[in-house]
Amino acid sequence: MHPITDALPATLCYLDGKYTALRDAKISVLDRGFIFGDGVYEVVPVYGGQPFCFEEHMARLDRSLAELQITNPLSLEQWREIAMRLTAPGGDAPQSVYFQITRGVAPRDHSMVRGLRPTVFVMVNPLPPISDAVRAKGVACVTADDFRWQKAHIKSTSLLGAVLARQISVEAGATETIMFRDEWLSEASSSNVWIVKDGILIGPPKDNLVLTGIRYGLLERLCQEHGIPFTLRRVSREEVFAADELLISSATKEVLPVVTLDGKAIGNGHPGPIYDSLYAAYQQAKQRNAQKQGAPA
Numbered sequence: 001m002h003p004i005t006d007a008l009p010a011t012l013c014y015l016d017g018k019y020t021a022l023r024d025a026k027i028s029v030l031d032r033g034f035i036f037g038d039g040v041y042e043v044v045p046v047y048g049g050q051p052f053c054f055e056e057h058m059a060r061l062d063r064s065l066a067e068l069q070i071t072n073p074l075s076l077e078q079w080r081e082i083a084m085r086l087t088a089p090g091g092d093a094p095q096s097v098y099f100q101i102t103r104g105v106a107p108r109d110h111s112m113v114r115g116l117r118p119t120v121f122v123m124v125n126p127l128p129p130i131s132d133a134v135r136a137k138g139v140a141c142v143t144a145d146d147f148r149w150q151k152a153h154i155k156s157t158s159l160l161g162a163v164l165a166r167q168i169s170v171e172a173g174a175t176e177t178i179m180f181r182d183e184w185l186s187e188a189s190s191s192n193v194w195i196v197k198d199g200i201l202i203g204p205p206k207d208n209l210v211l212t213g214i215r216y217g218l219l220e221r222l223c224q225e226h227g228i229p230f231t232l233r234r235v236s237r238e239e240v241f242a243a244d245e246l247l248i249s250s251a252t253k254e255v256l257p258v259v260t261l262d263g264k265a266i267g268n269g270h271p272g273p274i275y276d277s278l279y280a281a282y283q284q285a286k287q288r289n290a291q292k293q294g295a296p297a
Helices: 032-036 054-067 076-090 134-138 160-170 215-226 237-241 272-292
Strands: 012-015 019-021 039-047 095-102 119-126 141-143 176-181 184-188 192-198 200-203 231-232 245-250 254-261
Touching: 012 076, 032 095, 039 054, 039 076, 039 200, 039 254, 039 272, 054 076, 054 095, 054 215, 076 095, 076 119, 134 254, 141 160, 160 176, 176 254, 184 192, 192 215, 192 237, 200 215, 215 231, 215 254, 215 272, 245 272, 254 272
Parallel strands: 141 176, 141 254, 200 231
Antiparallel strands: 012 019, 012 119, 039 095, 095 119, 176 184, 192 200, 192 245, 245 254
């Protein structure tokens, strides 16, 4: 056995209606998620024992399932109940809940087999925070052409393109790979990307070339609350390198400043004031969410 396999945690997971130790969970080799990547997923952060932006994540799960013509097998409250049970042992520590639904088990055939029972899998992982030292310094990223398919708006388990893109930054010793299609900004391997110019937060439009992260709506709301202009439009490669600030966002990174890209400084090479404001506002939003649910802030 591989040492990583040997070290699989015994934490509880949910698989097709049953709770079991993660290391003991099994699916059929004919599951279409295993054979084709024919499924979707979501990752929901949990702070203070409460899922953050849970309804927004589940709404995106609905949209992804609809694109694949898979009926959502559970209700919003059933998904929430599973998440709360799995995260309860972790107490108030930051965690993430991974939800995955595949089309189900069938003989291997590319066509969408009707009437299958979807395979439902949920697990929980620790969500270690990015250190204050890293946030104060900012991170380095690299660029690449966006070689993925044309339906990036589906949060599909078919993530080979993202894996290959992320490996580019791993081998460069960078935090993320920021991608461009025909010289226009799309997104990073597992993050959305934002520029700041003249005090305005700017991101690519919501279309089929970008997975619209839950941070899209959250950052727009935070900008409105704090008087920061916000707009979505096409962003050129030239604009990215000429930006005053460059940010990436995701469920696990929250919002993070990028200070160098392909070895070139962005702005003055330090995290900027818009990042500082948005990060502080993000922490306040997390506290409000925990307090709203009656949990410790």
